[in-house]
Amino acid sequence: MRVPKVSLRLLFVGAASLVALVQLAAVTLAALPPNRYSEAVDPHTTYLNPYFTQNWRLFAPNPVAEDRSVLFQGSYVAADGTTKQTTWLNWTDVELDLIHHRLVGGRAGYVTNKLYSPLGVRLNSLRPAQRGVSLATDDTKPPSWLQLQKKLLKANDTPGLVTLYLRYERATARLATDALEARWPNRHFTAVRYELLRQGVVPYASRHGSAKERAASRPAPRRVLSGWRLPTPGDADERRAIADFYRRHR
Amino acid sequence: MIARALDWLTLGKHSTYGLAVTRMILGFIVASQLAVNWSDRSYTWGDGAGWTETVRNSKSWPAFLGLFKQVSGPAFDVAYLVTIVFGILMMIGLYTRASTFMTLFLWMSLYVANPFVGSGGDAVLRMVMLYMCFVDAGQHWSVDSRLRGRRGAIKPLMPVWFSATLHNLATILIIHQVVMVYVASAFWKVQSPVWKGGTAVYYPLQTLAYSPWHDWLHPVYATGPIIAGATYTAIVVQLFFPVLLIYRPTRVVALIMITGMHLGIGIFMGILYFSLVMIAVDMILVSDKSWIRAFEWVNSRRKANPVDEESLRI
Numbered sequence: 001m002r003v004p005k006v007s008l009r010l011l012f013v014g015a016a017s018l019v020a021l022v023q024l025a026a027v028t029l030a031a032l033p034p035n036r037y038s039e040a041v042d043p044h045t046t047y048l049n050p051y052f053t054q055n056w057r058l059f060a061p062n063p064v065a066e067d068r069s070v071l072f073q074g075s076y077v078a079a080d081g082t083t084k085q086t087t088w089l090n091w092t093d094v095e096l097d098l099i100h101h102r103l104v105g106g107r108a109g110y111v112t113n114k115l116y117s118p119l120g121v122r123l124n125s126l127r128p129a130q131r132g133v134s135l136a137t138d139d140t141k142p143p144s145w146l147q148l149q150k151k152l153l154k155a156n157d158t159p160g161l162v163t164l165y166l167r168y169e170r171a172t173a174r175l176a177t178d179a180l181e182a183r184w185p186n187r188h189f190t191a192v193r194y195e196l197l198r199q200g201v202v203p204y205a206s207r208h209g210s211a212k213e214r215a216a217s218r219p220a221p222r223r224v225l226s227g228w229r230l231p232t233p234g235d236a237d238e239r240r241a242i243a244d245f246y247r248r249h250r
Numbered sequence: 251m252i253a254r255a256l257d258w259l260t261l262g263k264h265s266t267y268g269l270a271v272t273r274m275i276l277g278f279i280v281a282s283q284l285a286v287n288w289s290d291r292s293y294t295w296g297d298g299a300g301w302t303e304t305v306r307n308s309k310s311w312p313a314f315l316g317l318f319k320q321v322s323g324p325a326f327d328v329a330y331l332v333t334i335v336f337g338i339l340m341m342i343g344l345y346t347r348a349s350t351f352m353t354l355f356l357w358m359s360l361y362v363a364n365p366f367v368g369s370g371g372d373a374v375l376r377m378v379m380l381y382m383c384f385v386d387a388g389q390h391w392s393v394d395s396r397l398r399g400r401r402g403a404i405k406p407l408m409p410v411w412f413s414a415t416l417h418n419l420a421t422i423l424i425i426h427q428v429v430m431v432y433v434a435s436a437f438w439k440v441q442s443p444v445w446k447g448g449t450a451v452y453y454p455l456q457t458l459a460y461s462p463w464h465d466w467l468h469p470v471y472a473t474g475p476i477i478a479g480a481t482y483t484a485i486v487v488q489l490f491f492p493v494l495l496i497y498r499p500t501r502v503v504a505l506i507m508i509t510g511m512h513l514g515i516g517i518f519m520g521i522l523y524f525s526l527v528m529i530a531v532d533m534i535l536v537s538d539k540s541w542i543r544a545f546e547w548v549n550s551r552r553k554a555n556p557v558d559e560e561s562l563r564i
Contacts, residue, residue, distance in 0.1 A: 009411050013259055020419040024426055031434040033441065050310055052377055056370065058435035058488075061442035064460060065453035098290065099462050105520045107287050107367050108294040113459050114366040118305075167304045174301035201456035204449050207472040234300045237322055241298025245290060 030054040066200045070112040072176040075139035075191040083140050089183050097249035119172055120196055122165040129155035137227035139191040144230055173229040182243035191228035198222050259418050260411035266389040267541035268534035273387035275530035277341025280357055281334045283523055296326045299364040306365045317359040343392020354379040371524030377427055378531055384420035428531045429492045436489035448478035462520040
């Protein structure tokens, strides 16, 4: 067997191969479903995140089997001085215009589809008392973000949870405000809120029915309603971009 | 054995034709995707994505990727167009390594501008593009190779063994990454009763988000054997993909099936760019010999049919 002499070339090849081997092993362990080996080396594979995050499900283990929508509603003072609420604006439907009957779908077609899960997770992570606080808000006088934060912490002192929740809540309220202003540009909103709506698809066993029968066989929609939030508009450029998007895809 | 491995790593660059094809498709993906999304660029990544600020600022991406978060209006448009230009440069292979690096940098800067736009395809794209910065993807079918042919090769700064080692190790990492995508997802699939029951493909095809042609193609999606065939084919091809790569005949079958699967996913589920990324990376697995044969066949067809050649000129 020919044994190569130690040289700069050999040292370099050895070092580069070692780095590649470590990366290879880390990617393998991080990609496979959790097992005793991947859990054992978990602290050493954290360097993979976020650039090399391995999360390859490709519709597994459970493929997406429901339609998920994010809807917005605004509360405003009408000309007669009374407080009124708009109809629900299904923003996911607006975005889906970029997907429907298009071979190459627009990337913006999935924005609220991707917002849905983390927003729901943050909402569900609140303690029951905090959940009550987040819902018990008045559409004529919603709390400021600071007031809401203080109330949530008073209900249960979990700063980490509250921070994470408010991060997504605030982003969603801002999109809601911009979207509602795009839909009803002349209304002065006093509060906004959102609804997360999910509905299972036609069950496999019902797939041969008529369109009416298939629609009737779908599970009932499930709704999660947020509390009223202070309108949180973005800057003029942001509002203009969202209004343009709405005009193109409504 | 060590000496053979050392020679394999250091004496020459492997899969150079396959990498050239991968480079062209990835560059095309970046450039065309941004061109297709031009009218909605602002809502997707620009000023209209400002509402995501509280979420995107909490992500652990490095600050040097903040270009598209910091520019707006015409400056955003210029940066967006520059990204398209670099995608094209990567595709045609002009200053290949530099244009690959710049495409990656600009694409990633755009990607982090909206945390609710990324997909699995983007994840594969960024990982593969980073590895692509270490390979010689412009050795064939590129403007660089044409220029080299005309003016002659420039003396490299580093010894051949240095660039060959980086090239070959990065190629291994790219192939390993794509294999892991298939194998990992197959491992998840075989744990699921919906996949084992042969109905998994039916469900996404019923949703509004992953079924752009649902109203037209419902009779097809309601056909049990088609759904079962697609479901089981996906599991088998993905699970046995690395094994099928070992022998040439099975490799050909695996690549045809996986490409067909990706085209199916891309067209029927509306995620064409994810599929294109995977197809692009799979092209590395076609041997250099096969690419050369295919190239020669195309050339011979063109020479044998001057009318066609004429029409190509037009």
